[in-house]
Amino acid sequence: MNYDFDRVIDRRGGDSLKWNIDAAQIPMWYADADVASPPAVIDALIARAQHGVYGYAQEPAALRTIIVERMRRLYGWHILPEDIVPVPGIIPGFNLASRAFGAPGAGVVVQAPTFYPISRDVALHDMIPQHAPLRRSVDALNVHFAYDPIAFEAAFDERTKIATLCHPHNPTGLVFGRDELLHMAQTCVNRQVVICSDEIHCDIRLDGGEHIPIASLSETIAQQCVTLMSPSKAFNIPGLVVGYAIIQNPQLRERYVRAQSGMIPHPSAFAYAATIAAYQSGDAWLAQANAYYAVNLDYALVYIRQHIPQLRCTIPAATYLLWIDARELQLPGSVRDFFARNGVALGDGTPFGGESEGFVRMTLACPRSVLAQALDAMRAAIASQ
Numbered sequence: 001m002n003y004d005f006d007r008v009i010d011r012r013g014g015d016s017l018k019w020n021i022d023a024a025q026i027p028m029w030y031a032d033a034d035v036a037s038p039p040a041v042i043d044a045l046i047a048r049a050q051h052g053v054y055g056y057a058q059e060p061a062a063l064r065t066i067i068v069e070r071m072r073r074l075y076g077w078h079i080l081p082e083d084i085v086p087v088p089g090i091i092p093g094f095n096l097a098s099r100a101f102g103a104p105g106a107g108v109v110v111q112a113p114t115f116y117p118i119s120r121d122v123a124l125h126d127m128i129p130q131h132a133p134l135r136r137s138v139d140a141l142n143v144h145f146a147y148d149p150i151a152f153e154a155a156f157d158e159r160t161k162i163a164t165l166c167h168p169h170n171p172t173g174l175v176f177g178r179d180e181l182l183h184m185a186q187t188c189v190n191r192q193v194v195i196c197s198d199e200i201h202c203d204i205r206l207d208g209g210e211h212i213p214i215a216s217l218s219e220t221i222a223q224q225c226v227t228l229m230s231p232s233k234a235f236n237i238p239g240l241v242v243g244y245a246i247i248q249n250p251q252l253r254e255r256y257v258r259a260q261s262g263m264i265p266h267p268s269a270f271a272y273a274a275t276i277a278a279y280q281s282g283d284a285w286l287a288q289a290n291a292y293y294a295v296n297l298d299y300a301l302v303y304i305r306q307h308i309p310q311l312r313c314t315i316p317a318a319t320y321l322l323w324i325d326a327r328e329l330q331l332p333g334s335v336r337d338f339f340a341r342n343g344v345a346l347g348d349g350t351p352f353g354g355e356s357e358g359f360v361r362m363t364l365a366c367p368r369s370v371l372a373q374a375l376d377a378m379r380a381a382i383a384s385q
């Protein structure tokens with residue numbers, strides 16, 4: 001069956017955070033997709049809604065078996081059902097790790113630039129972000145980011161309790177290789193630092209490559225890891241607030257669950273129903289979604305090279321995000337504001353840290369016609385400057 005990703009779905013005026021902005025702007029800023037979820041997910045949600053009674057939800061018996069089987073099948077990673085802790089979203093899941101394994105004054109290693117709620121929330125817990133910048137380089141066409149093992153090791157000191165990993169990496173779309181992951185993991189294992197690995201984008205691969213969960217590298221590394229995963233980005237259900245932590249070390253898991261108790265609710269009945277449907281019946285849809293986003297990426301790269309050569313882009317291997325270096329435009333103010341005034345809402349680079357002023361983030365997960373309109377508006381804005 002072929003799924004229709006070209007269909008433009010009107011999201012304005014509804015409950016979409018991404019779309020309820022100035023009507024003159026095309027929203028390319030938020031990391032949610034403008035595509036309908038797989039039909040199996042929609043059917044499962046309709047069936048659950050039609051039941052009519054929305055009492056407190058119990059985790060469905062099948063959930064853990066489905067996740068265990070998925071980890072084994074996709075990543076060759078052998079986990080047990082009891083390793084899974086359902087959480088209502090990845091950021092709550094990350095904050096739980098901060099609560100469980102950090103303390104005021106503790107250090108948390110963050111690879112900048114990075115999805116900014118991570119460094120923001122480290123500060124909320126009165127902990128200290130310890131920056132391990134990715135290595136950045138530019139050439140005539142693109143901007144490149146790479147893991148920097150020296151910077152990573154240098155970020156640690158005696159205060160460090162947690163090292164965060166965003167893998168695949170938001171905003172650059174970088175995928176860390178096995179040796180890089182091994183180096184990060186070994187650095188943490190040697191120092192007894194907990195690895196909190198946000199792998200929410202693991203199922204969105206534009207290059208056809210395979211994801212390697214850091215915890216799957218070895219038994220010893222697994223004992224040091226909290227891995228956060230979710231069907232939310234891949235199957236476009238982030239509004240259902242859903243996710244799970246995988247924690248194979250029973251002591252760490254016990255501390256995590258204790259931190260959760262009474263503070264963070266479990267996912268809702270709708271979140272559970274959608275997760276099961278997505279994982280059981282959504283993979284053909286997911287393959288087509290990834291292929292569609294990959295063509296969108298090519299479209300954007302070719303367009304930018306031809307018509308807006310002042311912009312340099314990353315070439316994401318994963319995620320549906322394009323990280324754009326607009327420094328060559330030498331705009332007097334914020335790049336985000338410039339494009340917003342000219343009809344395109346992009347994500348502001350600055351909060352991502354790592355000297356990201358002059359960068360913007362663009363979401364590619366939309367019908368190609370919408371992407372084309374946004375790029376045309378960006379080109380016109382720069383031409384009229």
Ligand SMILES: Cc1ncc(COP(=O)(O)O)c(C=O)c1O
Binds near residue numbers: 238242
């Ligand atoms: C890397 C990363 N982690 C976490 C989140 C947010 O996850 P959630 O909405 O489940 O809290 C996002 C959303 O864009 C993300 O890109």
